[in-house]
Amino acid sequence: MSVSCTRKALLVTTISLGLICIVADAKAAGFYIQESSITGLGYAFSGASTVLDDATVVYYNPAGMTQINRPTLTMGATLLMPESELTNTGTTFGGVSFSGTGDGGNPYSATPVPTLAAVYPLIQDFLWAGISVNAPFGLANEYDAGWFGRYDSTETELTTINVSPSVAVKVDENISIGAGIDIQYADATLKADINAGAAGIGVSTLEGDDLSAGFHAGIQVRPWDGTTLAAHYRSKMNHNLQGRIKVEGLLAGNSNTLGNAQLNLPDIATFGIAQQLDPQWKVMGQAMWFGWNEFDEIRAKSNAGTTLSNVVQNYQPSWAFAIGAEYVMNDTWTFRGGIQYDQTPTTDEYRTSRTPDGDRTWFTVGTTYAVNEHWDIDLAAGYINIASEEINVTRNSGSAVVRADTKGHVGLLAAGFSYKF
Template identity: 35%
Template sequence: MFVLKVDFAYNLFKLKEKQIKKGNSMSYIKSSLLAASAFVLIAPTAFGAGFQLKEQSASLQGLSFAGASAKADDASVMYFNPAGITRLKGKQAYGTVSLIKPSTKFDQDESQFSAQTAPAGATHTVNDGEGGDAGSLAAVPAAYVKAELDNDVHIGFAVNTPFGLTTEYDDGWVGRYHALKSELLTINMAPTVAWKVNENWSFGASANIQYAEAELTNATASGGGTDLFTKLKGDDIGFGFRLGALYEPTDKTRIGVAYHSGIHHELTGEVKSYSGSTVVSNIAAKAKLRTPDIASLGVYHELNDRWAVMSELAWTNWSTFEYLTVQNRDTSANLSSIEEKWNDSYFMALGAEFHPCDYPNRAWQFGIAYDKTPVEDEYRTFRIPDEDRLWLSVGYGHEWENKSFHIGYSHIIANEADVVEDESSTAKGVVAGSFDANVNILSANFTMKF
């Protein structure tokens, strides 16, 4: 279930406060991220493969993000390809929000608990519930501003949430010893600069300053049918970059390429176990998390005054996500380790945009995309029950002299995701079944030009 992160700004404040007390020179960055957190306060779930969030632009939502690296007709391009802002004249401010309603339901095949975890002390099939619907309505915002230093040099700034994940099951569900809540939230700030070399070539770069916060919870069997509640929570700030190039062989064709670097995080926090409201253990912990490298290629072409077509191909380096390991911060001993063994994934999209003859300032958009999961069936978990996705999208845009509005809708259909956990664990029991999931996304943006 999606949750409103009203405590997120507070957590950032406490992190900032600790750094100031230590005299850390990064306190200015913490302060800046604190200000950004006032804008991004809602924890999203992942709707790209893995835990990537593609919902960064309403003007591309209706295209299923086809041509995201090449279309370059508003400030949101700086997330997908920073070189694209050289096509935008003057100053521009762009704000967008995506309302996302997923449905993720688990259908249990058969589940068995060990003698330790079974309330009656014997291995048996249990029917403690299938966890309910793990998805509910959420909002994911993003904001971009850009300006010209001169005709050839452009600058910009972006605040968004490029990665996020929330799955949350009912407390008494059958898989509670494997997962209850899994949450990852990122906030990314990206100062950007781009240079138009000539009429054909532009290059751009962004510096990524990223805050990440994660929370993992599950039940722990303590014997006699009594469950403990275990929670891991940690955060970190990491740094990365984006590079982009835009080639315009004609005034009707654009080709864009971009690279997003991975960002290394070492999340630090605590693992606490509770019996009711009483803390029975508290261990300083750490966990490494690396967001993936992403490389993309986009093409945009105007067929005539009414029609334009576009495409996008993206590769994501998810194969770096091999294990989710939590360690004791003091001794570096493993507290838990989950084998993930993800593969690299790809995203392919095709889109078209239509301008009616009598209303050239209006546009209808259509898009389809295939999003390949990085998760092998053998390693799929309840924390991220990911599968391949098909995107179907439609959008509408209206432009005036100094402002524009776009709205986009996507329906995402995920393949059935089979999960079997954990055949080797005597404490957690075997839980087997499948997930049926789909997502509806409605995005809107407003742009002002100065």
């Protein structure tokens, strides 16, 4: 193969590796991170659209701001502690069994996910304004050097920052509506090894970022005393990542090229119901639909407009279902718990080692301690079991086939506070 052909193949492979694999992990379908509320985590987000009563409701359903009667600031963070184990089940390179230096170890490390939100009543019993800042999509992992899936992935880092200014109106005592815009920044760095034969083994890197915008809108309805119904919609977000595509470490064919690739994040529809059973107990249920079918292909282009690759992803729409309960013991202590079933949008043919995703089952608990009329302290913990799945993907211009079984889990610890002015 000529040097120019080698460069072209490596460029296409690099982009494909990076963007194919960036969208696959998750706390809720794909790599969406639900954990933007400590209170909501306590009941597995079963009441996020209906009964969430701190400022983080701005993100989950801005219509819920109408239930907050004082200016409120909420801050917190959730520590995500993921573990993943991949077992080689027949990985090959050039048609020959390939084991590398091992299974790559646990590629994840503990990562904090922060959240910040504020609500301000503008016109008493009519108009509210709020803003939330969170990280709704993200991923960070790194495998041991030389592992058996090195031609699929070695390192991935995706960070998003989402700012959601919103307003809410109380139509009457039974109906509230809310809406806002989403301004989202995305930054990605993705690496994988490349085997170029006589040119040696190198490292491919994709680095890119983008700023994009979307919208969200929600409603809460109280058809009768003690019952709340809710619906919320958040639009898809289309990022055109602009950056550099590099191949380094080869004897020939290294490159450093400007390029771009489309990253389409799903729209999300939420439906919730909550029922107050008595002055102390309430129960909640929520369903979330994720439009991951938006992520059906990755089309990577040079900045000159030439299509370098078009890789079918075949992601499927997915659902998450949650139920939970909350118990108000007294004016000081509130306790909550919940479970959630969270479906993956991936299939065996397209699942990758960057994000070895599977259906997830959540178990969570939480509490709020009301220090005084101004301060609330929120704590929550959870465990997510990730179902075992298979990986069967082809990489390195067709010469590497990565086959593996996956299993994993995520531990969650969260703490935060609300201040009511």
